[in-house]
Amino acid sequence: MRSILILIPYFGRWPEWFPLYLESCRANPSVHWRFFTDCPLPLDPPPNVGFEPIEFGVYCDRVSRRLGIDFKPARAYKVCDLRPAFGEIHAEDIAGYDYFGYGDVDVIYGDIRRFYDDRVLTHLCVSSHWDRFSGHFTLLRNEPRVRSAFRRIPNWSESMADPEY
Numbered sequence: 001m002r003s004i005l006i007l008i009p010y011f012g013r014w015p016e017w018f019p020l021y022l023e024s025c026r027a028n029p030s031v032h033w034r035f036f037t038d039c040p041l042p043l044d045p046p047p048n049v050g051f052e053p054i055e056f057g058v059y060c061d062r063v064s065r066r067l068g069i070d071f072k073p074a075r076a077y078k079v080c081d082l083r084p085a086f087g088e089i090h091a092e093d094i095a096g097y098d099y100f101g102y103g104d105v106d107v108i109y110g111d112i113r114r115f116y117d118d119r120v121l122t123h124l125c126v127s128s129h130w131d132r133f134s135g136h137f138t139l140l141r142n143e144p145r146v147r148s149a150f151r152r153i154p155n156w157s158e159s160m161a162d163p164e165y
Contacts, residue, residue, distance in 0.1 A: 001030060001113070002098035002121045004139060007086050008105065009036040011056045011076040015105060018042070024109040025049050031112050034093055063089055069161040078165045080135065085160065087140060087147030094142050099126075101139035 015021075019042070025033050026046035033049040036059055041051050054062075056076055063071040063082060066089045073079070082089060083102045094100040099121060116139065120126060124146055126139040140146050150156055 002118055003096070004031045004099045004101065004112075004116070004121075005094055005097040006031065006033045006101050006103050006137075007036075007090050007093065008033060008103060009059060009079045009082075010105060011038050011059070011079070014039050014042075018105060020108060021105050022046055022049060024107075028109055028112045032097075034090075066091075067157070067160065069157050071161060072163060073165075074163040075165065078163070081160055081165060083133070083135070083138070084150035084153070084156075087142070088150075091147070097142050099139045100142050101126075101137065102135075103137040104135060107136050 022042060022045060025031070025048060029046075029048050031048065035049070035051045036054050037051060038053070038055050041053065045051065059079075060071050060073065063069070067085055071082075086102055087094065087100060090100070116126060121139070121141075124141045124143075125133065128134045128137060153159070
């Protein structure tokens with residue numbers, strides 16, 4: 001079975017439904033999640049969900065160093081613009097995983113492996129949209145050409161460094 005890690009930087013306050021979200025993660029024990037957050041850590045997180053406590057400013061500094069840009073967003077939501085670069089930003093976190101991806105915390109997962117099996121996980125990207133990456137859940141193969149593909153986007157560094165989402 002191919003391994004999966006979902007990366008979720010999340011800053012501010014957990015939404016009121018976050019315990020339900022975590023239960024849907026718990027129901028998918030072969031998929032792993034890693035949060036980077038300044039929110040209080042949950043009391044009983046699922047074993048497949050990890051948390052790295054980190055202040056937003058420290059996370060922004062990490063992004064700036066890893067991408068060689070000046071990342072100083074006006075709001076934490078700007079982190080969503082970084083999703084194509086998560087493979088480089090979080091290179092150490094995704095080491096050893098076959099696929100990495102991102103998602104939103106306003107979804108409740110069903111049986112992820114029922115659809116995202118090894119037959120589906122042969123593609124470079126798996127998204128719920130045929131023509132673009134979906135924000136709520138996208139998986140990318142963990143290989144150099146995929147991790148660095150965002151660098152082929154015209155003006156990627158200016159777009160990511162722009163303080164507005």
